[in-house]
Amino acid sequence: MTINWFHNLSNRSLVITILICISLIYVSYTFNSCLISNLGRTLNKNSLKQFFISTSLWSDNMAIVNATKLALNNTTNFNGSYSASNDNNNISNKDSVHLHGHHNKNQRNSSSTSASAPHILDGSPKYRLLRQQGSRPSRHLPDTLIIGVKKSGTRALLEFIRLHPDVRAAGCEVHFFDRHYQKGLHWYRHHMPYTIEGQITMEKTPSYFVTKEVPQRVHHMNANTKLLVVVRDPVTRAISDYTQAASKKADMKRFEDLAFVNGSYAVVDTNWGPVKIGIYSRYLEKWLHYFQLSQLLFISGERLIMDPAYEIGRVQDFLGLKRVVTEKHFYFNATKGFPCLFKSEARSTPHCLGKTKGRNHPHIEAAAIERLRDFYRPFNNRFYEMTGINFAWP
Numbered sequence: 001m002t003i004n005w006f007h008n009l010s011n012r013s014l015v016i017t018i019l020i021c022i023s024l025i026y027v028s029y030t031f032n033s034c035l036i037s038n039l040g041r042t043l044n045k046n047s048l049k050q051f052f053i054s055t056s057l058w059s060d061n062m063a064i065v066n067a068t069k070l071a072l073n074n075t076t077n078f079n080g081s082y083s084a085s086n087d088n089n090n091i092s093n094k095d096s097v098h099l100h101g102h103h104n105k106n107q108r109n110s111s112s113t114s115a116s117a118p119h120i121l122d123g124s125p126k127y128r129l130l131r132q133q134g135s136r137p138s139r140h141l142p143d144t145l146i147i148g149v150k151k152s153g154t155r156a157l158l159e160f161i162r163l164h165p166d167v168r169a170a171g172c173e174v175h176f177f178d179r180h181y182q183k184g185l186h187w188y189r190h191h192m193p194y195t196i197e198g199q200i201t202m203e204k205t206p207s208y209f210v211t212k213e214v215p216q217r218v219h220h221m222n223a224n225t226k227l228l229v230v231v232r233d234p235v236t237r238a239i240s241d242y243t244q245a246a247s248k249k250a251d252m253k254r255f256e257d258l259a260f261v262n263g264s265y266a267v268v269d270t271n272w273g274p275v276k277i278g279i280y281s282r283y284l285e286k287w288l289h290y291f292q293l294s295q296l297l298f299i300s301g302e303r304l305i306m307d308p309a310y311e312i313g314r315v316q317d318f319l320g321l322k323r324v325v326t327e328k329h330f331y332f333n334a335t336k337g338f339p340c341l342f343k344s345e346a347r348s349t350p351h352c353l354g355k356t357k358g359r360n361h362p363h364i365e366a367a368a369i370e371r372l373r374d375f376y377r378p379f380n381n382r383f384y385e386m387t388g389i390n391f392a393w394p
Ligand SMILES: Nc1ncnc2c1ncn2[C@@H]1O[C@H](COP(=O)(O)OS(=O)(=O)O)[C@@H](OP(=O)(O)O)[C@H]1O
Pocket: 149, 150, 151, 152, 153, 154, 155, 156, 206, 239, 240, 241, 243, 301, 304, 305, 338, 339, 340, 352, 353, 356, 357, 358, 359, 360
């Protein structure tokens, strides 16, 4: 009798363990790394409701409240007064100065940046109407993609543009078109955030730009997709790419030993990823087989650092958005050497991008840099011709 009871108990435990394992496998398959990153964002926001929305566990009625609240949160109180004490990146007031970006003729009155809650929720006919109609948020395939280029400032671009209340973005790189294409559009849509009418759905995966199958696949999903491409001097980009790889591998060879063939600086190794990715014109040709040039917006990675408001202004115009994100959203952190945010969707205190953005680069021999500049020059010129923009890389 006792033996039977023990037997039943251990059988039951086994069944429960197997069920838990199956559930875990299902969850990790379905949500992939996005779950982890969304969870991180959620905890950061200290808002369980948002987590429930992003994992479909919250009721749709609450989702409308939340999507609208996000629109609200994103537009309030960027007036620049803050305390830096909570910031993980050790931002100090002395390091921080307001960035007064370049205004262009399209710039609208930035008073909307500090719009108060009633202005958005009650004053805006759009949200009032949506509420009256009981409109529900839902997930949509992206209208806009940040397709690259790796290590050019793609994360900064995403974090900056998603300050706009009409932009909602997947938190992590979904890698649908390059790694998970076989999982289908239903899977992809499931990784998108909830949006309400009028909001743009966005995703960024920098490897899309250089993966040859991706242009056709994106075109197949939606021929009208808008494409954002951040580009940066290919030499600095290669060093940044190398620095990231070296940070993960202790015994990495020197940059100079990897970028050239046979130990001299005569022949550039174009098979080495960090070098190859910088030949932007080659990859752009593939995109232009499927998309009009007017569907792509090229953002200068250098200018995104020097004058983020200017570049984000161009992005807002391109996406047909009101210019809500302005220089008031940014300040320059002298210690980090990069623009940072007063607040964002994830955090209400001033903060910079994470430690993996804006790393110190190793010293590279001047002769190696010179040789790489010579190598890229004709490809850069071709890229300027194709885009109609002279990025003036050295
Ligand atoms: N505001 C701000 N803060 C920090 N870093 C900034 C910022 N704006 C642009 N950058 C530059 O972005 C580089 C990383 O590029 P990506 O985000 O495209 O990298 S990744 O491909 O997603 O890994 C990163 O490269 P490294 O300097 O080599 O780390 C930065 O130079």
